[in-house]
Amino acid sequence: MAEPDIFWDQLIGLIEEERVVPVVGQDLLKIPKTGGRDLLYPYLAARLAEYLNIPADGLPEGGELHEVACRYLAIRSNLVEDIYPALKKVEAIAETLPIPEPLQQLAAIHPFKLFVTTTFDSFLQRALDHVRYEGMPRTRVFAYSGAELQDLPADLKSITTPIVYHLLGRVSAVPSYAVTQEDIVEFFHALQSETHRPQLLFDELNGKSLLILGSRFSGWLARFFIRMAKRERLSVGGKTDYVVDATVSGDDNLVLFLKNFSRGTKVFSAGGSVEFVNELHRRWIDAHPAPTGAHETVDSGGVPKTKASGSADIAAGAVFLSYASEDRPIVEKIKTALEAVGIDVFFDQEDLHPGVDWERTLRKSIPQSSLFVPVISHHTVTSRRRFFVMEWNLALIEAQKAPVSEIFLLPVVIDDTKQDASEIPEQFRAVQWQGLPGGQPTSEFVGRVLQLYRKYQKSLAAIV
Numbered sequence: 001m002a003e004p005d006i007f008w009d010q011l012i013g014l015i016e017e018e019r020v021v022p023v024v025g026q027d028l029l030k031i032p033k034t035g036g037r038d039l040l041y042p043y044l045a046a047r048l049a050e051y052l053n054i055p056a057d058g059l060p061e062g063g064e065l066h067e068v069a070c071r072y073l074a075i076r077s078n079l080v081e082d083i084y085p086a087l088k089k090v091e092a093i094a095e096t097l098p099i100p101e102p103l104q105q106l107a108a109i110h111p112f113k114l115f116v117t118t119t120f121d122s123f124l125q126r127a128l129d130h131v132r133y134e135g136m137p138r139t140r141v142f143a144y145s146g147a148e149l150q151d152l153p154a155d156l157k158s159i160t161t162p163i164v165y166h167l168l169g170r171v172s173a174v175p176s177y178a179v180t181q182e183d184i185v186e187f188f189h190a191l192q193s194e195t196h197r198p199q200l201l202f203d204e205l206n207g208k209s210l211l212i213l214g215s216r217f218s219g220w221l222a223r224f225f226i227r228m229a230k231r232e233r234l235s236v237g238g239k240t241d242y243v244v245d246a247t248v249s250g251d252d253n254l255v256l257f258l259k260n261f262s263r264g265t266k267v268f269s270a271g272g273s274v275e276f277v278n279e280l281h282r283r284w285i286d287a288h289p290a291p292t293g294a295h296e297t298v299d300s301g302g303v304p305k306t307k308a309s310g311s312a313d314i315a316a317g318a319v320f321l322s323y324a325s326e327d328r329p330i331v332e333k334i335k336t337a338l339e340a341v342g343i344d345v346f347f348d349q350e351d352l353h354p355g356v357d358w359e360r361t362l363r364k365s366i367p368q369s370s371l372f373v374p375v376i377s378h379h380t381v382t383s384r385r386r387f388f389v390m391e392w393n394l395a396l397i398e399a400q401k402a403p404v405s406e407i408f409l410l411p412v413v414i415d416d417t418k419q420d421a422s423e424i425p426e427q428f429r430a431v432q433w434q435g436l437p438g439g440q441p442t443s444e445f446v447g448r449v450l451q452l453y454r455k456y457q458k459s460l461a462a463i464v
Contacts, residue, residue: 008283012280015112020210020211021209022112022211023212023213023215024106024118024214025118025215026039026040026216027214028106028277029041029123030274032098040097040100041065042064045065046059046064047090047093052072054072054075084177088172099123099127107127107131107132108284108285115163115165117164117165120166120168120169120170120179121171137347139164141166142164142166143166143170144198144201147176149195149197150198151198151199151201152165152200159339160339165201167187167191192224192228206229211242212245214244219254243265244273249269316368317456318344319343319345319449321347323377324377324379327414331439332439333441334412337446338449341450342450343450346369362390367398370452370456370457371407371408371410372399373410374428375413378417380417392425392428395408395409396427407452409431410431410434410449412433412436
């Protein structure tokens with residue numbers, strides 16, 4: 001990259017202070033080259049054309065999916081609504097592709113907490129979970145659609161896990177994400193609506209510098225996008241935004257407009273977005289080398305958290321939630337509340353991916369937990385051989401090893417199940433239960449778990 005060191009130092013300084021929000025576009029979705037295509041969107045466009053039985057030759061760069069949709073609509077009496085479920089089926093193949101390296105490089109820059117993406121795929125979420133949590137699902141994902149307003153959570157500052165916001169929707173069987181140029185126009189129109197504008201998101205973007213990477217917004221779309229993230233005219237000074245996009249830098253009229261009317265916007269023409277991210281990552285790693293030995297992070301209370309070397313199953317000291325599958329929607333409330341205060345949570349069946357040796361994973365993960373939380377309900381009062389029963393048996397073995405002064409078992413009851421139910425293990429009945437009707441976590445419960453979690457993390461830090 002041809003930019004001087006002072007530029008990179010200034011950008012890295014803003015990132016260190018968490019004043020930058022990356023806006024990730026399709027040009028960063030690098031995949032292994034297949035059929036002459038090494039970006040996800042052109043690859044999906046070719047497969048979609050094949051699926052729809054229409055020609056895929058001569059698709060315009062950057063507008064491949066739109067062109068496939070146009071060709072489909074031009075022959076026979078086809079409906080545009082047919083495109084979305086077809087693309088969802090085709091896009092499923094992306095789950096088998098390796099995570100693009102540029103996204104992994106961005107994920108390695110830990111001060112990036114909020115990511116906005118203009119793509120509909122799950123690659124960015126996968127990259128964050130892979131790089132920061134060794135593949136465990138921790139990243140929170142939100143998606144905008146014209147029909148449903150989904151904004152950022154109000155307690156954003158207290159959330160320690162990263163957030164991915166899909167500005168143009170996520171892949172779906174219905175037209176709730178942008179595929180065609182018409183979709184993009186409709187999304188931009190809705191985003192400016194007083195009733196459908198995600199206000200908390202734009203409040204956050206207004207106060208931060210945007211790092212727009214390969215979104216391929218051209219002409220007026222680029223102008224509108226940059227303007228949406230400001231409360232004032234573009235010509236009014238304020239924050240600095242960065243645009244790294246070949247479509248923008250190649251548009252002389254757009255560059256001239258931004259130069260004259262948005263002087264706080266820096267447009268790069270020295271290289272593409274992939275090369276830019278590679279250089280940013282290199283400079284970040286040079287300035288912030290990873291510690292040797294154990295992988296360390298810091299929780300919301302500033303306590304070091306150590307992930308055991310070679311353990312991809314669970315963060316050491318995580319809270320293990322064990323529950324009957326019927327109670328999953330209720331238990332998710334508990335999971336969300338604990339993660340919101342910086343607690344690592346092992347969410348049982350969510351964290352056991354297909355193909356994983358689940359028995360080995362559990363035998364390794366439960367002993368590494370700070371707390372084992374059996375979520376008790378009518379669904380767990382059973383003599384049947386259920387998955388959670390095996391977890392409970394392993395936890396009881398581990399509880400016998402714990403010193404008397406330490407709390408390892410913390411049963412939670414979410415309905416009117418009686419504590420003397422004979423199907424519940426005697427060791428669970430012998431300790432005090434925490435009642436959370438409907439799985440609604442109380443501040444007292446979250447505070448208690450956080451206290452025990454931090455105590456365990458401090459003991460790990462002392463060992464390290």
